Amino acid sequence: MRIDIDTARCEGHGLCAQVAPQVFDLDDDDLVILRQVGQIPADLEAAAASGARSCPVAALSTSS
Amino acid sequence: MTMRRVVVVGGSIAAVTAIDALRLHGYEGSIVMVSAERHAPYSRVPLSKDVLSGASSAETAQLPALDDSVDLILGDRATTLDTTSRTVELASGARVPFDGLVVATGARPIRLAEDGQTGELVLRDLPDAMVIAERASHATSAIVVGGGFLGMEVASTLLDLGLAVTLVDREPPLRRLLGPWMASLVTTAAVAKGLRVVHGSGNVQLIGDPVDGVRLGDGQTLRADLVVSAVGDRPAAEWLASSGLPVRGGVVVDEQCRVAPGVVAAGDVAVVQRPAGLLTRSPHWTNAVEQGRVAAISLIDADNAVEARPDPYYWTEQFGLNIKIVGNLPGLGSPEILDGDVESRSALLQWGNSCEPVATIAAINYRIAVGRLKKLRAVGDGT
Numbered sequence: 211m212r213i214d215i216d217t218a219r220c221e222g223h224g225l226c227a228q229v230a231p232q233v234f235d236l237d238d239d240d241l242v243i244l245r246q247v248g249q250i251p252a253d254l255e256a257a258a259a260s261g262a263r264s265c266p267v268a269a270l271s272t273s274s
Numbered sequence: 275m276t277m278r279r280v281v282v283v284g285g286s287i288a289a290v291t292a293i294d295a296l297r298l299h300g301y302e303g304s305i306v307m308v309s310a311e312r313h314a315p316y317s318r319v320p321l322s323k324d325v326l327s328g329a330s331s332a333e334t335a336q337l338p339a340l341d342d343s344v345d346l347i348l349g350d351r352a353t354t355l356d357t358t359s360r361t362v363e364l365a366s367g368a369r370v371p372f373d374g375l376v377v378a379t380g381a382r383p384i385r386l387a388e389d390g391q392t393g394e395l396v397l398r399d400l401p402d403a404m405v406i407a408e409r410a411s412h413a414t415s416a417i418v419v420g421g422g423f424l425g426m427e428v429a430s431t432l433l434d435l436g437l438a439v440t441l442v443d444r445e446p447p448l449r450r451l452l453g454p455w456m457a458s459l460v461t462t463a464a465v466a467k468g469l470r471v472v473h474g475s476g477n478v479q480l481i482g483d484p485v486d487g488v489r490l491g492d493g494q495t496l497r498a499d500l501v502v503s504a505v506g507d508r509p510a511a512e513w514l515a516s517s518g519l520p521v522r523g524g525v526v527v528d529e530q531c532r533v534a535p536g537v538v539a540a541g542d543v544a545v546v547q548r549p550a551g552l553l554t555r556s557p558h559w560t561n562a563v564e565q566g567r568v569a570a571i572s573l574i575d576a577d578n579a580v581e582a583r584p585d586p587y588y589w590t591e592q593f594g595l596n597i598k599i600v601g602n603l604p605g606l607g608s609p610e611i612l613d614g615d616v617e618s619r620s621a622l623l624q625w626g627n628s629c630e631p632v633a634t635i636a637a638i639n640y641r642i643a644v645g646r647l648k649k650l651r652a653v654g655d656g657t
Contacts, residue, residue, distance in 0.1 A: 219334075221589070221596070222641070222642075222643060222644055223587075223589065223598075223644055224643065224644035224645050225559075225560065225563060227645070229291075229294075229563065229567075236643045236644070236645060237643075238643070239641060239643075240641050240642060240643045240644070256294070256297050256298050257298060259294070259338055259341070260291070260294035260295070260298060262337075262338045263287075263290050263291070263294060263315070263337045263338050263340075264287070264291065264563050265317070265337075266287075266317055266319040266559045267317065267319055267320060268316070268317050268319075268320065268334055268335050268336065268337060270338065271338055272338040272339075
């Protein structure tokens with residue numbers, strides 16, 4: 211699984227980083243960044259998808 | 275009881291978060307999600323903004339799809355809950371049995387129209403937003419009834435679309451939510467953009483059939499091409515009426531989101547019974563996420579049930595202002611300006627009160643990580 215970020219939509223609400231801190235973080239500018247580059251490890255996929263779904267502005271999507 | 279089948283009634287963020295939390299906490303049984311909506315789960319947040327304005331398509335509000343292990347029943351409303359046979363009955367007549375139940379049916383907008391009076395617009399779900407967008411595309415004027423977050427966001431978007439917009443309420447917009455200082459700041463920005471604000475004492479009545487205006491408490495009438503009511507919502511708990519579950523406005527949950535053995539609830543449908551007997555309701559996205567998580571844990575891992583932590587975080591975008599708030603609302607009196615300046619409408623603000631030196635932090639058009647906002651408040655709080 212991969213997580214795709216639409217940085218233009220991200221408003222820095224930070225819920226993804228609360229729901230899945232292993233996967234998401236916020237940079238100094240308030241915007242979401244991924245803790246892992248590329249493929250999400252299998253054991254973090256469920257958390258990553260949950261974090262993506264918590265985004266109130268739908269800035270995060272998942273792809274396989 | 276062995277939990278083999280959990281039914282989640284509802285299709286929005288509380289339901290989705292509960293489903294995620296069930297899996298994240300090791301539940302491997304079957305999950306059925308039943309939603310009255312025809313659309314797979316989406317975020318309601320952009321509906322009053324980019325989806326209404328047309329800047330974003332409806333598809334962009336979609337939440338990432340749930341995985342294949344979840345059975346989705348869409349477009350079928352739960353009508354009855356039988357707690358004896360542990361079955362949810364749907365409008366189609368289908369009966370869905372469960373071992374565990376998550377009630378997350380959300381809320382319905384309050385309407386002002388008389389019975390049979392047509393044409394009132396409200397904004398709760400995606401089809402609502404599409405109807406308003408379509409009507410707005412060949413309209414020149416609009417009345418929005420209700421000066422809360424939603425009403426003001428809708429007014430702002432309609433103004434951006436070029437309509438002449440009048441906002442009607444009994445009290446100044448946002449004052450009850452944000453306190454007089456910030457409400458005044460937002461309203462000043464709104465009026466500068468062209469919003470007309472009309473206060474009327476007494477109840478607002480919709481006139482025309484189809485609706486084409488409002489009559490204020492003082493008898494004054496206003497007319498417009500479209501009239502949108504944004505006067506609050508009510509928990510969608512009617513389907514539980516005969517269930518024997520406690521319903522007082524919404525379905526009553528404890529601080530662990532429990533309703534009855536094997537039944538939990540989360541999100542806008544829930545009212546929380548506090549130990550002192552007080553009933554509270556927080557119909558906001560962040561609360562739905564937190565309660566969804568807590569409800570799932572209570573359902574499948576009762577020994578490790580946790581309390582839903584109040585996480586007061588609110589945001590709105592309207593009239594060129596992006597506002598993020600952490601803490602108690604409304605902030606009372608004038609804030610301390612921590613950074614930026616109010617004149618240019620980019621500022622970091624802080625309110626205290628007699629109990630807490632930092633009760634509320636707000637960022638207005640001011641980039642700051644939300645986590646840092648929360649820390650600013652927590653530091654001042656001493657917690």
